[in-house]
Amino acid sequence: MRFINEIFTAPLGEAWTNERLLAAAEEVVDALPAEERENVRNFVRFQLVGERSRRTVVQNLFGLTDFQSRASAYEAGADHALTELAQQIEPVVAGSGVTFDAIVTTTSTGNLMPGLSYRLAQRLGTLVRPESLMIDLANVGCTGSSKALNLVNSLAPNFRHVLVVAVELPTTLINVRTADLDIWQGNCTFGDGAAALWVSNDVESGASALAVEEFRYQQFAEAGLDLIRWGYDEYYGFRLRDHATFESDVKQTVAEALRETQDGWKDEPRWAIHPAGIALLMRLSRELKMPKDAIQPSVAQYRENSNMSSVSILYVLKQIAAATQVGSAVNLLTMGAGFNVIYGRVRRVR
Numbered sequence: 001m002r003f004i005n006e007i008f009t010a011p012l013g014e015a016w017t018n019e020r021l022l023a024a025a026e027e028v029v030d031a032l033p034a035e036e037r038e039n040v041r042n043f044v045r046f047q048l049v050g051e052r053s054r055r056t057v058v059q060n061l062f063g064l065t066d067f068q069s070r071a072s073a074y075e076a077g078a079d080h081a082l083t084e085l086a087q088q089i090e091p092v093v094a095g096s097g098v099t100f101d102a103i104v105t106t107t108s109t110g111n112l113m114p115g116l117s118y119r120l121a122q123r124l125g126t127l128v129r130p131e132s133l134m135i136d137l138a139n140v141g142c143t144g145s146s147k148a149l150n151l152v153n154s155l156a157p158n159f160r161h162v163l164v165v166a167v168e169l170p171t172t173l174i175n176v177r178t179a180d181l182d183i184w185q186g187n188c189t190f191g192d193g194a195a196a197l198w199v200s201n202d203v204e205s206g207a208s209a210l211a212v213e214e215f216r217y218q219q220f221a222e223a224g225l226d227l228i229r230w231g232y233d234e235y236y237g238f239r240l241r242d243h244a245t246f247e248s249d250v251k252q253t254v255a256e257a258l259r260e261t262q263d264g265w266k267d268e269p270r271w272a273i274h275p276a277g278i279a280l281l282m283r284l285s286r287e288l289k290m291p292k293d294a295i296q297p298s299v300a301q302y303r304e305n306s307n308m309s310s311v312s313i314l315y316v317l318k319q320i321a322a323a324t325q326v327g328s329a330v331n332l333l334t335m336g337a338g339f340n341v342i343y344g345r346v347r348r349v350r
Helices: 018-029 034-047 067-094 116-127 141-153 181-189 246-259 278-287 292-305 309-323
Strands: 003-010 014-017 053-056 100-107 128-138 161-168 193-200 210-219 228-232 236-240 271-273 329-336 340-348
Touching: 003 067, 003 309, 014 018, 018 034, 018 181, 034 181, 053 292, 067 116, 067 161, 067 193, 100 116, 100 141, 116 128, 116 161, 128 141, 141 161, 141 193, 141 210, 141 309, 141 329, 141 340, 161 309, 181 236, 193 309, 246 278, 246 329, 246 340, 271 292, 271 309, 278 292, 292 309, 309 329, 309 340
Parallel strands: 100 128, 100 161, 271 329
Antiparallel strands: 003 193, 003 210, 014 053, 161 193, 210 340, 228 236, 329 340
16 A cells, blocks of 8 residues: 655745736736727636635746747746755655655646656755656646556555655746637636655655555546647647536536545545636535535635646645544545546545
8 A cells, every 4th residue: 555655835936816917917908909808808807806826936927928938937947846845855755764766747837858757856866766767747737646646556566655746837828919718717727836745655654644545537538638728829828628618517527427436435525626716616516415615625725826737636635634633534536638537535544
């Protein structure tokens, strides 16, 4: 059995409230063609209703206009994120005598070579041996960290200590030179973040232990291949098949997948749900008849950091795990491009 021994989270960059983002967005919306301007402005105002924040590693949030500026912003932000994580990981692990047998990383918001795993290994020095396995997952969207944890959970027992790392910098993708509403939904929805898990087969490692009990993975490629996808301009961009039906489409697919796993979660309704958005969280909780407070940790995380893609679920899990009694379980739920739904369950054993 595998155990999550530590969860590391690294808030990145500068915080932007909805109010601040709206003021900046309305300025650039004024530069759009007159016939499209009002429609975009009303949509953005709706997307940014309420109190919510996100963080960005980009100094000039609406100033990235070409491939080079976006790629450079991603690389600088990713290196900063890995430095922040390494500074947390090193003092916790160094005194334990542990070295890592593998590093598995995920990101969907940039592309680097050498990848994130090698960059983190360089920062951790002798904590990562020369023969350690390095794997970089890309373009798996919001399910990335769940997929990475599921992969690690299936590794051979000789992989005793593994780092699972998620770095997502979606603000480097922001595009304000368009009137396409799905792109503006992405502009308003996401924030930057990074997180890591120390996973081992030793229950005594780290300050606590979450036993990884179950993972169930369902893919809906036939029906949902283009539900969430990349679009292309001078760089990648967040696109949806239909922004008007997106939330109802996701709710229907996730509910279908979760009904098949309800024996695992119905009696222990503690949930770490990927905070894709408050409206979607509320729809899911009603559809599955979850207790009202089950979605609150994810709602709180969304209001503080918005949707950080694959990083978000690790932030929520860290918060819930700290408040969970020994012997109790936490359910994990992520959904993302493909279309994928991943259900997992961890149990606090120490």
